Amino acid sequence: MSAWQQWLHHPERSNVRKALFQIHLCVGAVAAAYMLLMSVSGSVIVYRNELSKRFHVEGLVKLHSNLLGGSTGRLVNGIGATCLTLLCITGAAIWWPGVKNWRRSLTVSWRSEFARITWDLHSALGFWCFPFILLWGVSGIYFCFPHLFDALFFFDPADHITDRGLFLLSELHFGRFGWFTEALWSLLGLVPGVLAFSGVFICCRRMIYKKPSNPNTQ
Numbered sequence: 001m002s003a004w005q006q007w008l009h010h011p012e013r014s015n016v017r018k019a020l021f022q023i024h025l026c027v028g029a030v031a032a033a034y035m036l037l038m039s040v041s042g043s044v045i046v047y048r049n050e051l052s053k054r055f056h057v058e059g060l061v062k063l064h065s066n067l068l069g070g071s072t073g074r075l076v077n078g079i080g081a082t083c084l085t086l087l088c089i090t091g092a093a094i095w096w097p098g099v100k101n102w103r104r105s106l107t108v109s110w111r112s113e114f115a116r117i118t119w120d121l122h123s124a125l126g127f128w129c130f131p132f133i134l135l136w137g138v139s140g141i142y143f144c145f146p147h148l149f150d151a152l153f154f155f156d157p158a159d160h161i162t163d164r165g166l167f168l169l170s171e172l173h174f175g176r177f178g179w180f181t182e183a184l185w186s187l188l189g190l191v192p193g194v195l196a197f198s199g200v201f202i203c204c205r206r207m208i209y210k211k212p213s214n215p216n217t218q
Contacts, residue, residue, distance in 0.1 A: 008098070009100075020093050024094055025199075029199070031083040032197075032199060033196075035080075037063075040190070040193055042064055044060060045064055045174075046175060046185050074143075085141060087137075107124055121198055122195055133195075135172055135173070136189075140173070143173070
């Protein structure tokens with residue numbers, strides 16, 4: 001069986017998938033609290049303009065943009081956005097469950113036990129919300145490390161396409177295009193938090209129920 005056939009039919013046997021899974025697991029465990037904080041704060045500040053009429057939300061905005069830590073906080077945010085992007089990419093790679101099971105990974109079996117529901121929810125939400133999570137990760141990197149995107153101007157001598165593209169990327173991060181996108185962004189903005197919670201649960205459960213290695217098989 002070729003490497004491609006193995007990935008197609010039995011991805012759980014692939015060493016590459018196993019390595020990506022470990023990266024996804026470790027990065028997710030380390031960055032879970034950060035993801036939850038950014039998820040909740042981001043969902044709220046979508047309505048920054050409306051909330052500012054009644055509440056002082058500047059502190060929440062600063063919390064989301066630089067963790068109330070100025071340039072140091074923005075650096076941490078950039079690292080966090082990089083982690084989110086890495087989680088998104090590795091998650092997409094390890095999501096594939098094989099030809100026979102891929103449809104099952106698109107839905108949640110709500111009648112199953114809690115552990116199964118958590119796994120299904122993590123898998124299904126990760127799949128359906130992949131474009132949004134990747135968007136927030138990449139745009140977050142842009143906000144914190146804008147110079148990393150300077151290379152794009154090399155391929156656009158007039159700068160028009162790149163300027164418009166980066167501006168659109170910034171606008172898409174917040175989704176302020178009307179009441180519908182604001183509501184959608186606010187709702188979907190909670191998804192990284194749900195993924196963080198479910199990911200930590202899966203990680204802890206794996207550690208608790210991990211079977212000890214059999215010395216006779218070493």
